[in-house]
Amino acid sequence: MTTSQHCFDDTERATIYRAIALRRDMRHFTPSPPLPDDQLERLLQAAHAAPSVGLMQPWRFMRLSTPPWRERLIGIVEAERQRTADALGARGAEFLRLKVEGLRDCAELLGVVLAPDDGTVFGRLSQPREMAWCSAACAVQNLWLAARAENLGLGWVSMFDPAQLACALALPEGAEPLGLLCLGPVPRFYDQPMLEETGWRHARPLSEMLMAPPAP
Amino acid sequence: MTTSQHCFDDTERATIYRAIALRRDMRHFTPSPPLPDDQLERLLQAAHAAPSVGLMQPWRFMRLSTPPWRERLIGIVEAERQRTADALGARGAEFLRLKVEGLRDCAELLGVVLAPDDGTVFGRLSQPREMAWCSAACAVQNLWLAARAENLGLGWVSMFDPAQLACALALPEGAEPLGLLCLGPVPRFYDQPMLEETGWRHARPLSEMLMAPPAP
Numbered sequence: 001m002t003t004s005q006h007c008f009d010d011t012e013r014a015t016i017y018r019a020i021a022l023r024r025d026m027r028h029f030t031p032s033p034p035l036p037d038d039q040l041e042r043l044l045q046a047a048h049a050a051p052s053v054g055l056m057q058p059w060r061f062m063r064l065s066t067p068p069w070r071e072r073l074i075g076i077v078e079a080e081r082q083r084t085a086d087a088l089g090a091r092g093a094e095f096l097r098l099k100v101e102g103l104r105d106c107a108e109l110l111g112v113v114l115a116p117d118d119g120t121v122f123g124r125l126s127q128p129r130e131m132a133w134c135s136a137a138c139a140v141q142n143l144w145l146a147a148r149a150e151n152l153g154l155g156w157v158s159m160f161d162p163a164q165l166a167c168a169l170a171l172p173e174g175a176e177p178l179g180l181l182c183l184g185p186v187p188r189f190y191d192q193p194m195l196e197e198t199g200w201r202h203a204r205p206l207s208e209m210l211m212a213p214p215a216p
Numbered sequence: 217m218t219t220s221q222h223c224f225d226d227t228e229r230a231t232i233y234r235a236i237a238l239r240r241d242m243r244h245f246t247p248s249p250p251l252p253d254d255q256l257e258r259l260l261q262a263a264h265a266a267p268s269v270g271l272m273q274p275w276r277f278m279r280l281s282t283p284p285w286r287e288r289l290i291g292i293v294e295a296e297r298q299r300t301a302d303a304l305g306a307r308g309a310e311f312l313r314l315k316v317e318g319l320r321d322c323a324e325l326l327g328v329v330l331a332p333d334d335g336t337v338f339g340r341l342s343q344p345r346e347m348a349w350c351s352a353a354c355a356v357q358n359l360w361l362a363a364r365a366e367n368l369g370l371g372w373v374s375m376f377d378p379a380q381l382a383c384a385l386a387l388p389e390g391a392e393p394l395g396l397l398c399l400g401p402v403p404r405f406y407d408q409p410m411l412e413e414t415g416w417r418h419a420r421p422l423s424e425m426l427m428a429p430p431a432p
Contacts, residue, residue: 006238006405008231008365012378015228016365017290018264020358022222024229025267041422046233048273048422050357051241055411055419068432084341095338113427122311122411123374125300130349131374134394138360141266142236145361149224149232158269158339158347170430178294178350189222195271195338204273206257206264207375211276216284 019148026153027099027194030185032107034065039150040108043183046146052135054122059139062111062169064180072168073160073180074103080159098198101157107184111142111165116174136178143181153186229289242369243315243410246401248323250281255366256324259399262362268351270338275355278327278385280396288384289376289396290319296375314414317373323400327381328356332390352394359397369402 008016035043044061052058064073081100085092103109114136117128124131140156147154157180165177195201224232251259260277268274280289297316301308318324330352333344340347356372363370373396381393411417 005234007367008235010233012231013365015224016230016361017258018221018228019224020262020362022267023265042233044425045422046236048425049236049239051239051360051372051409053372055409055417057420057425060425062427062429062431064432068321069429072432080341084337085338087337092262100339111427111429121300121303122416123300123316125296125303125375126377127374130394133346133349134353134356137350138357139352141354141357144267144354145232145358146236149229151223156267156269156344159341161342167368178346193267193271196364200338201271203271206261209260209264209276209397211271211278211327212329213278213280213285215358216280216288 019145021054023144023148024153024190025193026155026186026189027102029105029107029153029182030187032185035108035184040060040088043143043146043150047139047143050135050139050142052138053124053131054120055119056132056135058115058118058132059136060113060175061114062113064109064111065107070103070109070152073109076160076164076168077101077157077180079105080161082157084159094200098200100159102155102182103157103180106155106182110181110183111169112136112181113169113171114176114178114179116172128131133178140181141180147183152184153189155182157182231427235361238405239360240369240406241409242398242402242405243318244402245318245321245323245369245398247321248401249411251400258367259359259362263355263359266351266355266358268354269340270336272334272336272348272351274331274334274348275352276329276391276400278329280325280327281323283307286319286325288326289325290385292376292380293317293373293396294320296377299360300375310416313346314416316375317396318371318398319396322371322398326397326399327385328352328394328397329385330392330394332388349394353400354406356397363399368400369405371398373398
């Protein structure tokens with residue numbers, strides 16, 4: 001590989017920042033045929049290029065795009081949506097008016113699964129579960145940005161009972177469902193996160209994310 | 217914003233995939249002055265553009281680049297490195313020969329902290345801790361790719377006792393340390409993950425990450 005391939009110039013840097021800025025958690029999809037196999041493989045290879053603690057690569061992917069799978073998963077998500085509304089109390093009715101998933105219309109529906117713990121110690125002696133989850137989340141974020149680069153939307157649905165979903169997916173002992181990913185063409189990308197556009201919640205500025213360290 | 221700004225063309229798409237493919241977890245850094253403030257802010261804004269469950273934005277950042285902080289943190293990481301070697305048993309000596317962090321030489325040293333739980337229910341009724349960690353990890357992955365776009369290396373150090381680090385950083389009740397991020401110029405980016413280059417472990421192909429679903 002040449003030096004120029006290793007270096008990113010100003011134009012390329014701006015492109016990467018643009019993908020990061022324009023990526024959205026999507027719930028509105030354009031009904032579409034399944035993605036071409038080569039495109040789906042590019043996207044999954046991007047996910048698989050993620051870092052992982054101790055190189056454990058704990059992410060697993062399951063393609064669940066058939067109509068019977070969608071119906072089954074919609075049922076699981078809908079039950080959790082109702083439980084969420086109950087838990088939200090005063091804002092439950094407002095919550096139920098929000099669109100929280102695109103399972104029916106997305107071109108592809110993927111399950112992301114955390115593999116059973118493989119016993120990796122490197123870098124996860126003290127926080128083994130947390131580091132496995134973080135590694136898998138990095139893979140999803142790669143997939144999200146790759147999808148944006150393909151002008152495709154992705155929505156991470158985490159609204160499900162994990163035990164129920166693990167059972168439905170017949171996951172092996174120790175594996176855990178991380179998310180259902182809705183993936184495919186969208187009518188438009190939200191200008192702001194959908195929860196902001198709908199007035200559900202406001203994002204905070206970076207300045208509020210910075211903590212001053214104490215004296216060392 | 218115009219349509220062309222919303223769409224990525226083939227060249228731009230290839231650039232984004234290239235950043236994903238060339239990003240590495242770095243441990244070797246070129247001793248350098250602190251990053252310019254505007255560059256560090258661009259990088260943190262990229263992290264802050266990450267998705268988060270229920271828009272909870274649980275990530276917090278602490279700049280710990282001063283020499284006294286480095287010395288203190290090196291001590292904390294070194295203690296965990298020794299404990300890790302003990303836990304690795306037969307491979308402990310081999311492990312101790314690996315370079316596992318770049319805390320001394322990196323231009324900037326950042327602490328990433330998970331904020332105390334803010335009670336967000338949306339999307340995290342059943343897996344509240346996991347979803348907070350995943351959201352914060354997505355922010356780190358954005359930062360990683362933005363750093364790569366800036367031709368800077370980043371290494372996520374997770375080798376520490378979280379209680380000891382939380383105490384050193386004087387974190388508020390309920391906050392948890394996620395990682396120490398080494399950030400800055402590097403002599404070269406590894407061609408393969410360093411744990412592969414050193415023969416510690418081999419990465420597996422994407423084909424082994426795909427799970428066939430059961431009958432729906």
